[in-house]
Amino acid sequence: MKEPTLTAHVLQSFEFTDRDREIAQSFxxxxxxxxxxxxxxxxxxxxxxxxxxxxxxxxxxxxLGHLAEDGRAAGLAEPARERGTPLRDHAR
Incomplete structure (x- = not known):
């Protein structure tokens, strides 16, 4: 049986501004x-x-914790699939 796979796309990397970082740390x-x-x-x-x-x-x-500590982050997205379809069926 084939192992399930996940295809992902990097959307964008980003970081907080100094002001936003201060606000996030205050949480x-x-x-x-x-x-x-x-x-x-x-x-x-x-x-x-x-x-x-x-x-x-x-x-x-x-x-959010990483961004508040002067880090960068990147977002990933999984391609759309029919709701309720198991990942292994989608990977074929």
């Missing part, structure tokens, strides 16, 4: 019950807020 340790949200500010409309699912928040915790 301290985030707990499991702390919510993580993304705010999108559109020029011509209201701000929109998207609440991240717990799995995404857990994944982002070390990335």
């Amino acid at each position: 301290g340790n985030l707990g499991k019950r702390d919510r993580r949200e993304i705010r999108v500010r559109h020029k011509a409309s209201e701000d929109r807020i998207l609440r991240l699912p717990p799995e995404a928040a857990i994944m982002l915790r070390p990335t």
Whole structure:
């Protein structure tokens, strides 16, 4: 049986500005019950807020910590697949 594979694409590497780094450091340790949200500010409309699912928040915790400590990070994306399709079926 063929092992499942994951194809990923590097989206972009990035780092915080000095000001953003100071703000991130002031958060301290985030707990499991702390919510993580993304705010999108559109020029011509209201701000929109998207609440991240717990799995995404857990994944982002070390990335945000690394960025707050003067590091860089890179994002990866998996190609879209039909919802519910196991990875091994998608890799064929």
